[in-house]
Amino acid sequence: MNIFILGSGNVAWHLSVALKNAGHHIDGVYSRNINHAEELAQKLGTKAFDQLENISSDSDLYIISVSDKAIEPIARNLLVNKPVVHTSGSVAMHVLAKFAQYGVFYPLQTFSRERIVDLKKVPFCIESNTPELFNVLEKLALDISDIVVPMSSEKRMQCHLAAVFANNFVNHFYTHAKKILNENQLSFDLIKPLIRETALKAIEIGPEHAQTGPARRGDQNVLQYHMELLSDESLKKMYSFVSDSIMKKYQSK
Amino acid sequence: MNIFILGSGNVAWHLSVALKNAGHHIDGVYSRNINHAEELAQKLGTKAFDQLENISSDSDLYIISVSDKAIEPIARNLLVNKPVVHTSGSVAMHVLAKFAQYGVFYPLQTFSRERIVDLKKVPFCIESNTPELFNVLEKLALDISDIVVPMSSEKRMQCHLAAVFANNFVNHFYTHAKKILNENQLSFDLIKPLIRETALKAIEIGPEHAQTGPARRGDQNVLQYHMELLSDESLKKMYSFVSDSIMKKYQSK
Numbered sequence: 397m398n399i400f401i402l403g404s405g406n407v408a409w410h411l412s413v414a415l416k417n418a419g420h421h422i423d424g425v426y427s428r429n430i431n432h433a434e435e436l437a438q439k440l441g442t443k444a445f446d447q448l449e450n451i452s453s454d455s456d457l458y459i460i461s462v463s464d465k466a467i468e469p470i471a472r473n474l475l476v477n478k479p480v481v482h483t484s485g486s487v488a489m490h491v492l493a494k495f496a497q498y499g500v501f502y503p504l505q506t507f508s509r510e511r512i513v514d515l516k517k518v519p520f521c522i523e524s525n526t527p528e529l530f531n532v533l534e535k536l537a538l539d540i541s542d543i544v545v546p547m548s549s550e551k552r553m554q555c556h557l558a559a560v561f562a563n564n565f566v567n568h569f570y571t572h573a574k575k576i577l578n579e580n581q582l583s584f585d586l587i588k589p590l591i592r593e594t595a596l597k598a599i600e601i602g603p604e605h606a607q608t609g610p611a612r613r614g615d616q617n618v619l620q621y622h623m624e625l626l627s628d629e630s631l632k633k634m635y636s637f638v639s640d641s642i643m644k645k646y647q648s649k
Numbered sequence: 650m651n652i653f654i655l656g657s658g659n660v661a662w663h664l665s666v667a668l669k670n671a672g673h674h675i676d677g678v679y680s681r682n683i684n685h686a687e688e689l690a691q692k693l694g695t696k697a698f699d700q701l702e703n704i705s706s707d708s709d710l711y712i713i714s715v716s717d718k719a720i721e722p723i724a725r726n727l728l729v730n731k732p733v734v735h736t737s738g739s740v741a742m743h744v745l746a747k748f749a750q751y752g753v754f755y756p757l758q759t760f761s762r763e764r765i766v767d768l769k770k771v772p773f774c775i776e777s778n779t780p781e782l783f784n785v786l787e788k789l790a791l792d793i794s795d796i797v798v799p800m801s802s803e804k805r806m807q808c809h810l811a812a813v814f815a816n817n818f819v820n821h822f823y824t825h826a827k828k829i830l831n832e833n834q835l836s837f838d839l840i841k842p843l844i845r846e847t848a849l850k851a852i853e854i855g856p857e858h859a860q861t862g863p864a865r866r867g868d869q870n871v872l873q874y875h876m877e878l879l880s881d882e883s884l885k886k887m888y889s890f891v892s893d894s895i896m897k898k899y900q901s902k
Binding site: 463464465486504505506507508510511513517518519543545551553554555557558559560561562563564565566567568569570571572573574576577579580581582584586587588589590591592593594595596597598599600601602603604605606607608609610611612613615617618621622625626630633634635637638641642644645 | 716717718739757758759760761763764766770771772796798804806807808810811812813814815816817818819820821822823824825826827829830832833834835837839840841842843844845846847848849850851852853854855856857858859860861862863864865866868870871874875878879883886887888890891894895897898
C-alpha cells in the first residue's frame with residue numbers, strides 16, 4: 397500500500413518503520429515542525445510536509461499518529477478523499493467522521509524513540525466505519541503484528557484505561573521504589589530481578605494469585621514500620637492508600 | 650554445610666531446595682504443622698520436626714524462614730549453640746541476639762510455591778554480628794546466587810519498602826487493570842505485552858525516563874474521561890490520587 401503518515405512522535409516513528417519494513421511505501425511524513433518531519437522522512441526515504449493543504453489524495457491510506465488533542469484540528473484541515481485513521485487509545489473514531497472512510501489503528505503498547513519494540517507481539521485494536529476499510533486495516537495490521545483485535549471505540553477506551561494502570565501507574569511506582577533506594581545509597585539494580593519476576597508472575601499465574609506482602613497478609617507491624625520509614629508526606633499517603641486498597645480486597649475474604 | 654531449616658513456606662521451600670542442589674546437606678525441617686514439615690522434608694530427603702526442643706545443636710547453621718511475626722517466638726524457644734539466621738526483609742537482626750552468632754540471609758525476590766525462580770539472579774542481602782559468620786553466609790549465598798550484598802538491618806528494611814512499591818503495589822495495579830478489562834469482556838492477554846515491556850523499559854532506561862501517559866502529559870481531557878469511565882468509587886479515588894502524584898512530579902518541571 398501507499399501510506400501517508402501524519403505525525404513524527406514515538407508511535408508514528410515505530411509504526412512507519414515497521415510498515416516500510418513489511419513492504420509498504422510511505423509517500424510522505426507530515427509534522428507541524430518541519431525538522432521533525434524531515435528527520436522521520438529521511439529515515440523512511442520519503443518527503444517531509446509541514447502544510448496540510450500540500451498533502452494530495454494520491455495515497456491509499458492516511459494514518460494520523462499525533463497527540464490526542466492534535467487529531468481533531470488535523471482532521472479538520474486535511475483535505476483528502478481517501479481513508480483516514482488515527483492511532484490513539486482514547487479518542488473516539490467519529491472524530492474522523494468528515495471522511496467517507498475512517499477508522500482506528502491502535503497499537504496497545506508503550507513506545508519510546510530509543511527502544512526497539514517487537515511489533516509482532518503488540519496487539520493492534522482496529523475499528524472502521526465500513527467493512528471494506530476494516531478488511532484493509534486488518535490485513536495491514538497482520539503484516540506487522542501477530543495480534544489483531546476488532547474493537548469498538550468504547551472498548552478501546554476501557555483498554556486504554558487498563559493500560560494506564562498497568563503501565564503509567566506501575567512505572568510511577570518503580571520511580572518511587574528507585575527514589576527510596578537511592579535516598580539510602582542503594583542501587584536500583586537490586587530490585588531489577590524483582591521487577592522482572594513481578595511482571596512474569598502476573599502474566600503467567602494472574603495478578604490475583606500473585607499478590608504477596610504485608611498488606612496482603614494484614615501484617616500491621618510491618619505496615620506501621622514502613623509508614624515510619626517514609627519521610628515524604630505524599631509517599632506516606634500513597635503507601636497507606638494503596639495498602640488499604642489491598643487489605644480491603646484480600647482481608648475481608 | 651549441614652543446615653537445619655525452620656519453616657516450610659515459599660522462601661523455605663525455594664531456599665532449601667537450592668541449597669541441597671548446591672551440595673549442602675539439609676539435616677531437618679521444622680514447622681509447627683508437622684504435615685507441612687513432612688512435605689518439605691520428603692522433598693529434601695530429610696527428617697521433619699514440629700517440636701523446637703527436639704532440635705539438636707548438630708547442624709552448622711539454622712535458617713529461620715517463617716513469617717515475620719513467628720521469628721521471635723521461634724528464636725526464644727530454639728535451644729542450639731550454633732549460628733542462627735533469618736530470611737526476612739523487615740525484621741532487625743538483633744531479634745536473634747540471644748545466640749552467640751546470628752545474622753540475616755535475605756533473598757530479595759517474590760516467591761510462590763508453584764513458580765520456579767532462578768535464584769542465581771536473586772540478590773541475597775546478608776548481615777551478621779561476627780566476621781566469621783559473615784564469611785560463612787557470603788560463601789553460602791555465592792553457592793546459590795551471583796548477587797550477594799552486605800547490608801545493615803536499616804538498609805535492608807528500606808530495600809524491603811522499595812520492594813513493596815515495585816512488587817506488591819505494582820501487582821495490585823495489574824489486578825485493577827485485569828478487572829477493568831474483564832468487566833468489559835476484554836481479555837487480560839491484551840495487556841500482557843504491555844506489562845512485559847513496561848518492566849523491561851524501566852529496567853533498561855530507568856523509570857524516570859520511561860514515564861508516559863495522560864498524567865505525564867497533563868492531558869486533562871483524557872484524565873477526566875477516564876474518571877467518567879470508572880464506576881467503582883475506590884478505583885476512581887486511586888486513579889485521581891496516582892495521577893495527581895504523577896502530575897506533581899512532571900508537570901511542575
